[in-house]
Amino acid sequence: MKYVAAALLVACALISWQGLGEEFPIVGAQAPSFDLPDLAGIQHSLDEYLGSPIVINFWTTWCGACKYEFPVLQKFDQKYSDQVQLVTICAGNSEQEALETLEEKGASFLVLYDEKETVSMAYQPPRPHDKRRIVAFPFSVFLDENGLVVYARIGIFVDLDKMVSLLQDSGISLTEPIAAQREGRMRASGE
DSSP states (O other): OOOHHHHHHHHHHHHHHHHHHTTTTTSBBBOOOOEEEEEOOEEGGGGGTSSSOOEEEETTTOOOHHHHHHHHHHHHHHHHHHEEEEEEESSHHHHHHHHHHHHHOOOOEEEETTTTHHHEEEOOOOTOOOSSSOOOSSEEEEOOTSSSSEEEEEEEEOOOOOOOOOOOHTOOOOOOOOHHHHHHHOOOOTO
């Protein structure tokens, strides 16, 4: 029953966000710079991560769907961190709530804290026909190694392969980590 409820939550979230994701005006633009603290208080800027592709994932603690994608983000970070930087940004709430959420979900990826949602709003600017300012969570932005936004979407990643496919479709090539390549060869040879 727990999985059915989670699936319904995800389906409803994706349906409601589908229309929002169609027009993301930041795609094709240089990514807005930021200087945010992590949950230990250490400042991080976008410039630190330039030189390799970057996935920036925006989330908040009150968003159930955001937490649902943590396992995929964790697997991605463990498998591809040598090729693509994963930076997650928790918007609003409190740093303590963000820490508790990470502990509850067993996540260890980098989390920056956007207390006033200024960075979140810069990455999800209003569309021309929006009547009011809305930032939908979660949302993710892919940057190339020069900081150009090559892809953006509102919604969650439920599958690592789909996330990797979207990165590759956006022009960010990934290679299978060496350990996984070795494992695949061993399986193919019957060892």
